[in-house]
Amino acid sequence: xxxxxxxxxxxxxxxxGGGFGGLYAAKAxxxxxxxxxxxxxxxxxxxxxxxxxxxxxxxxxADISSPLRSVLSKSKNTKVLLGQVNDIDPETQQVKLExxxxxxxxxxxxxxxxxxxxGKDNWEELAPGLKTVEDAIxxxxxxxxxxxxxxxxxxxxxxxxLLTFVIVxxxxxxxxxxxxxxxLAYKTLKEDFRNISTTEARIVLLQGADRILPSFSPxxxxxxAESLAKLGVVIHTKxxxxxxxxxxxxxKQGDEFKEIAAKTVLxxxxxxxxxxxxxxxxxxxxxxxxxxxxxxxxxLSIKGYNNIFVVGDLAxxxxxxxQALPGVAPVAIQEGEYVAALVKKRLRGQTMPAFKYSDHGxxxxxxxxxxxxxxxxxxxxxxxxxxxxxxxxxxxxxxFDSKVLVMMQWAWNYMTRKRGSRLMTGEGALAFAQGExxxxxxxxxxxxxxxxxxx
Amino acid sequence: xxxxxxxxxxxxxxxxGGGFGGLYAAKAxxxxxxxxxxxxxxxxxxxxxxxxxxxxxxxxxADISSPLRSVLSKSKNTKVLLGQVNDIDPETQQVKLExxxxxxxxxxxxxxxxxxxxGKDNWEELAPGLKTVEDAIxxxxxxxxxxxxxxxxxxxxxxxxLLTFVIVxxxxxxxxxxxxxxxLAYKTLKEDFRNISTTEARIVLLQGADRILPSFSPxxxxxxAESLAKLGVVIHTKxxxxxxxxxxxxxKQGDEFKEIAAKTVLxxxxxxxxxxxxxxxxxxxxxxxxxxxxxxxxxLSIKGYNNIFVVGDLAxxxxxxxQALPGVAPVAIQEGEYVAALVKKRLRGQTMPAFKYSDHGxxxxxxxxxxxxxxxxxxxxxxxxxxxxxxxxxxxxxxFDSKVLVMMQWAWNYMTRKRGSRLMTGEGALAFAQGExxxxxxxxxxxxxxxxxxx
Numbered sequence: 001x002x003x004x005x006x007x008x009x010x011x012x013x014x015x016x017g018g019g020f021g022g023l024y025a026a027k028a029x030x031x032x033x034x035x036x037x038x039x040x041x042x043x044x045x046x047x048x049x050x051x052x053x054x055x056x057x058x059x060x061x062a063d064i065s066s067p068l069r070s071v072l073s074k075s076k077n078t079k080v081l082l083g084q085v086n087d088i089d090p091e092t093q094q095v096k097l098e099x100x101x102x103x104x105x106x107x108x109x110x111x112x113x114x115x116x117x118x119g120k121d122n123w124e125e126l127a128p129g130l131k132t133v134e135d136a137i138x139x140x141x142x143x144x145x146x147x148x149x150x151x152x153x154x155x156x157x158x159x160x161x162l163l164t165f166v167i168v169x170x171x172x173x174x175x176x177x178x179x180x181x182x183x184l185a186y187k188t189l190k191e192d193f194r195n196i197s198t199t200e201a202r203i204v205l206l207q208g209a210d211r212i213l214p215s216f217s218p219x220x221x222x223x224x225a226e227s228l229a230k231l232g233v234v235i236h237t238k239x240x241x242x243x244x245x246x247x248x249x250x251x252k253q254g255d256e257f258k259e260i261a262a263k264t265v266l267x268x269x270x271x272x273x274x275x276x277x278x279x280x281x282x283x284x285x286x287x288x289x290x291x292x293x294x295x296x297x298x299x300l301s302i303k304g305y306n307n308i309f310v311v312g313d314l315a316x317x318x319x320x321x322x323q324a325l326p327g328v329a330p331v332a333i334q335e336g337e338y339v340a341a342l343v344k345k346r347l348r349g350q351t352m353p354a355f356k357y358s359d360h361g362x363x364x365x366x367x368x369x370x371x372x373x374x375x376x377x378x379x380x381x382x383x384x385x386x387x388x389x390x391x392x393x394x395x396x397x398x399x400f401d402s403k404v405l406v407m408m409q410w411a412w413n414y415m416t417r418k419r420g421s422r423l424m425t426g427e428g429a430l431a432f433a434q435g436e437x438x439x440x441x442x443x444x445x446x447x448x449x450x451x452x453x454x455x
Numbered sequence: 456x457x458x459x460x461x462x463x464x465x466x467x468x469x470x471x472g473g474g475f476g477g478l479y480a481a482k483a484x485x486x487x488x489x490x491x492x493x494x495x496x497x498x499x500x501x502x503x504x505x506x507x508x509x510x511x512x513x514x515x516x517a518d519i520s521s522p523l524r525s526v527l528s529k530s531k532n533t534k535v536l537l538g539q540v541n542d543i544d545p546e547t548q549q550v551k552l553e554x555x556x557x558x559x560x561x562x563x564x565x566x567x568x569x570x571x572x573x574g575k576d577n578w579e580e581l582a583p584g585l586k587t588v589e590d591a592i593x594x595x596x597x598x599x600x601x602x603x604x605x606x607x608x609x610x611x612x613x614x615x616x617l618l619t620f621v622i623v624x625x626x627x628x629x630x631x632x633x634x635x636x637x638x639l640a641y642k643t644l645k646e647d648f649r650n651i652s653t654t655e656a657r658i659v660l661l662q663g664a665d666r667i668l669p670s671f672s673p674x675x676x677x678x679x680a681e682s683l684a685k686l687g688v689v690i691h692t693k694x695x696x697x698x699x700x701x702x703x704x705x706x707k708q709g710d711e712f713k714e715i716a717a718k719t720v721l722x723x724x725x726x727x728x729x730x731x732x733x734x735x736x737x738x739x740x741x742x743x744x745x746x747x748x749x750x751x752x753x754x755l756s757i758k759g760y761n762n763i764f765v766v767g768d769l770a771x772x773x774x775x776x777x778q779a780l781p782g783v784a785p786v787a788i789q790e791g792e793y794v795a796a797l798v799k800k801r802l803r804g805q806t807m808p809a810f811k812y813s814d815h816g817x818x819x820x821x822x823x824x825x826x827x828x829x830x831x832x833x834x835x836x837x838x839x840x841x842x843x844x845x846x847x848x849x850x851x852x853x854x855f856d857s858k859v860l861v862m863m864q865w866a867w868n869y870m871t872r873k874r875g876s877r878l879m880t881g882e883g884a885l886a887f888a889q890g891e892x893x894x895x896x897x898x899x900x901x902x903x904x905x906x907x908x909x910x
Contacts, residue, residue: 043599060515069647079649082603100607144498148537152555192524194534 010035010077011347014095014104016085016276018045018068021312021332022110026078027071028340033347036078037102039095043067043082049329051130052173055139056180065133085111085276090284090305106307106343109276109294110336113313113327116270116291126244127166127265130173139266143181146264147189150196157261163201164262166249168241169269170207171215172364175224177266178205179366182231203233204260206251208269210237213372215326216362220372223381227366241269271327273314284308289316293324298354300339309342311335317355325357334358365389465490465532466802469550469559471540471731473500473523476767476787477565481533482526483795488802491533492557494550498522498537504784506585507628510594511635520588540566540731545739545760561762561798564731564749565791568768568782571725571746581699582621582720585628594721598636601719602644605651612716618656619717621704623696624724625662626670627819630679632721633660634821637686658688659715661706663695663724668827670781671817675827678836682821696724726782728769739763744771748779753809755794764797766790772810780812789813820844 011034015022018040026038047064054061068080087096088107095102115129128138143165150162163185167178185201192198205212205228211221212228212235225235236253243250249260273292281288286302287295293316296302300309300317312332316324325331334357342352361375363385371385380388466489470477473495481493502519509516523535542551543562550557570584583593598620605617618640622633640656647653660667660683666676667683667690680690691708698705704715728747736743741757742750748771751757755764755772767787771779780786789812797807816830818840826840835843 043603060517062515067647069644073646080647081607083607148498152536152538189524191528192522192535 011343012037012103012105013108013343014039014102014106015108015110016040016095017110017112017312018042018080019048019110019112019312019332020329021112021315021336022108023068023071023336024333025108025110025311025336025340026075028337029343030075030077032077032340032344034077034106034343036075037081037104038068038072038078039081039083039085039097039102040068041082041084043069043080045071046133048131051133051136052176052180054133054136055130055177056143056184057140058180061133061136086279088276088279088283090308093307104307107309108336108339109280109308109310109314110312110332111274111276111314113271113291113293114274115267116272117267118270120244123244123267127168127267129267130177131271142264142266143184147185147193147196147198147201149263151193152195159196160200160202161247161261162263163196163198164204164260164264165201166204166206166260166262166265168206168249168265168267170205170209170212170235170237171268172213172362174205174207174268175212175228175364175366177268178203178233179228179231179370182228182233186232204262205233205235206239206241206249207235207237208240212237213364216364216372216374217379220374220379220381224364224366224372227370227372227381231366271313277310277314280308280310289324291316299342299352300335300355309339311339317357319354320357328362330360331357363389363392466798467492467558467560468563468798469494469557469561470563470565471495471550472565472567472767473497473535474503474565474567474767474787475784476567476770476791477563478523478526478791479788480563480565480766480791480795481530483792484798485530485532487532487795487799489532489561489798491530492536492559493523493527493533494536494538494540494552494557495523496537496539498524498535500526501588503586506588506591507631507635509588509591510585510632511598511639512595513635516588516591541734543731543734543738545763548762559762562764563791563794564735564763564765564769565767565787566729566731566769568726568746568748569729570722571727572722573725575699578699578722582623582722584722585632586726597719597721598639602640602648602651602653602656604718606648607650614651615655615657616702616716617718618651618653619659619715619719620656621659621661621715621717621720623661623704623720623722625660625664625667625690625692626723627668627817629660629662629723630667630683630819630821632723633658633688634683634686634825637683637688641687659717660688660690661694661696661704662690662692665692667692668819671819671827671829672834675829675834675836679819679821679827682825682827682836686821726768732765732769735763735765744779746771754797754807755790755810764794766794772812774809775812783817785815786812818844818847 013029013034013036015026015036015038018038022038023045026036029036044065044067050059050064053059054064072078072080083097083100085095085097093104095104114131117123128135130136130139146162150159153159153162165181167174182203185198189198211218213221213224228235238253240252241249242252244265247261247263249262249265251258273288273294277288277292277294280286280294280302284302284305289295294302294310294314296310296315296317298319300311300315302308302310312335313327315335318324335355338355345352361373363371363373365371370382371389373380373385373388468484468489468491470480470491470493473493477493478500481491484491499520499522505514505519508514509519527533527535538552538555540550540552548559550559569586572578583590585591585594601617605614608614608617620636622629637658640653644653666673668676668679683690693708695707696704697707699720702716702718704717704720706713728743728749732743732747732749735741735749735757739757739760744750749757749765749769751765751770751772753774755766755770757763757765767790768782770790773779790810793810800807816828818826818828820826820841825837826844828835828840828843
């Protein structure tokens with residue numbers, strides 16, 4: 001359906017999702033002669049790359065969130081609408097919310113990704129992932145709750161399971177989580193307990209591939225693995241999880257099965273496209289890949305509909321190197337900005353060349369004073385990589401909001417090894433105090449006739 | 456039951472509650488020859504005087520919380536136990552948790568107060584109070600949710616009710632809440648919405664007595680009322696709430712009944728002693744006052760049990776001026792420290808004179824750049840009072856934790872009128888996006904044949 005240029009009403013751009021893709025598209029349309037409506041379920045943009053810091057008690061949710069309205073308050077052509085989109089009608093060009101219908105001329109879908117448990121959906125409760133603020137608070141509750149429960153536990157085997165943390169997935173999130181939990185256990189919390197020694201905690205990182213951080217260069221993977229080992233993290237590569245049940249994680253390494261008794265299992269393994277991908281497929285016939293991501297055209301539109309675009313984690317863009325672009329913030333940002341530029345050009349009757357991602361590199365933090373940075377030509381690890389990591393994240397955070405002081409506070413906490421944001425809140429936290437362990441409905445574990453893996 | 460001095464085991468002090476009373480008692484026992492066990496339902500101490508700042512989006516919960524374990528990590532004689540006390544046996548000297556029993560030689564009960572709805576317990580859901588982090592997050596959700604819903608609402612009457620905020624109770628919490636919401640509506644959020652003007656919001660403060668801040672001197676009450684009026688808050692004194700139903704607050708002023716249509720009603724009116732007061736009364740026969748506070752002896756012990764003490768908001772200490780001391784942080788701190796000193800003296804065979812509260816004054820913040828401070832001899836209002844208010848709060852906050860930078864961030868936000876911590880989280884926030892209004896199960900209000908009060 002071609003975009004009409006004779007329309008005398010301002011062109012209506014509707015963006016679904018206020019993550020990196022959607023927000024940067026909206027920002028880039030600030031001075032365009034269009035009306036923008038940004039729809040999100042939440043009233044804030046979340047800086048997801050730092051979510052693991054919320055999960056491990058170093059930052060508060062608000063430190064990495066910016067109210068969408070305040071980020072866009074100067075964009076007078078932009079409305080923020082709090083709501084959930086349930087359906088799209090590409091023929092009448094309408095987006096359907098629970099209580100409202102919004103018309104669009106151009107639609108940008110940027111609803112991101114959610115966890116994938118590869119068909120084992122019951123693992124979600126046993127091994128939560130890290131996508132939302134609520135996820136992070138839940139992880140925080142489990143991590144700190146495990147130490148609290150261990151402090152009370154007298155059975156040494158149960159105590160050992162309470163002090164075992166298994167992280168499934170050796171990508172950046174898994175690596176960063178493992179490093180942060182190791183620092184918690186071996187440094188931050190060292191003085192805080194009386195009955196347990198937190199240094200007895202075991203942090204186990206499981207990775208299916210033959211090295212962690214497979215999207216980085218092999219020597220950086222190696223360097224990250226060494227940094228993690230120095231922090232006390234035990235890494236198992238070429239290892240798959242085959243079962244999670246009764247606080248036992250079953251692993252497959254080659255042909256061998258092993259078991260780890262662990263009360264806290266965290267999921268950093270797979271993601272899949274959000275539900276909006278399915279809706280688009282149904283309504284437009286567009287194809288999705290195996291992970292539920294929408295296959296997009298070279299200009300990020302979808303087949304047959306040149307006024308519907310998909311950007312960010314929900315998009316599968318494979319027109320560069322024949323490989324889908326990874327689900328990271330820089331890709332989403334560049335895609336969002338590209339579509340905004342395309343819309344502006346189109347309104348002037350001009351065209352745009354196909355989208356092209358400029359890869360400025362990848363980076364992951366491994367703990368206090370250590371990180372790995374892969375810039376293609378230049379690779380870094382150790383302290384300088386850490387400083388670089390900090391700088392990049394501060395730079396992006398302050399673009400939205402003047403959170404400089406928050407970052408200074410955080411750097412200070414980091415240096416002094418404080419974790420100020422350790423509070424366990426919500427119903428689960430109160431249930432915990434009443435004797436219920438927060439991470440499962442079952443009571444404390446019992447281990448019978450099981451061969452614990454040597455980790 | 457007398458305390459035995461011949462005991463060769465170290466003297467066991469058990470403290471229930473990690474608020475101001477309990478925590479200061481524990482801190483004061485740091486170098487004493489006793490074993491201390493501090494029991495709390497939560498893993499953090501909460502700086503309650505700033506909770507209204509969390510409710511109105513200026514601070515994050517972690518900014519005003521300190522992990523109990525980290526505050527007490529250097530007190531090697533002190534154990535922190537996360538759990539809920541269900542019962543006390545004064546004869547066997549035991550405190551009973553869900554899954555554990557703890558023996559004491561000296562017991563300090565510091566479990567504080569909870570809201571009182573004067574018998575109308577169903578009001579709790581309609582008009583939440585402000586005692587816990589969860590309360591504050593819930594209030595935040597309702598306040599920001601009301602603006603969001605108003606932005607979507609097309610019916611002008613419903614929109615008016617969504618933009619009406621009623622605060623019940625004109626003590627410090629009510630005054631501070633009203634001032635903060637007025638600043639939100641009239642300043643911070645001014646640029647952020649497209650369909651509504653947040654300056655149309657009405658903030659109504661209801662007070663039963665003939666002036667707000669009745670614990671302050673009359674001229675400071677007057678000055679606070681003027682500051683609030685300047686901010687746009689409408690104050691009704693000598694006004695009682697007789698009903699809250701279907702988003703209508705019914706008031707009684709003299710013999711007249713009036714109604715205000717308001718979607719957001721916040722409770723800052725009454726408190727009562729926590730449940731532990733009843734447990735103590737049942738087990739020891741000690742008397743409680745009408746608000747459920749435990750009547751304590753001149754040394755803060757309870758009648759017949761010189762080794763059980765009650766401090767803080769749960770205690771009714773009336774041996775000074777024949778009036779119960781107010782439920783404020785300085786009283787709790789001094790009581791906690793007094794009992795710690797008494798325990799230490801007693802172990803040396805010495806005695807202590809009766810407890811005496813030194814009143815250093817009261818203070819309340821009324822909004823940006825304004826506060827009232829009542830120091831007895833010196834009273835202040837306006838900007839200098841605000842600076843003083845800030846100074847006092849920063850001073851107490853940093854005593855626990857190095858939150859200096861957080862306070863700087865907050866002062867900066869205050870000056871720039873930013874509210875970084877506006878995120879609405881939790882299940883209610885998601886339900887909201889799905890079209891459900893977070894603060895009641897009923898749908899939007901309908902107003903029929905009702906005479907709205909002129910506010």
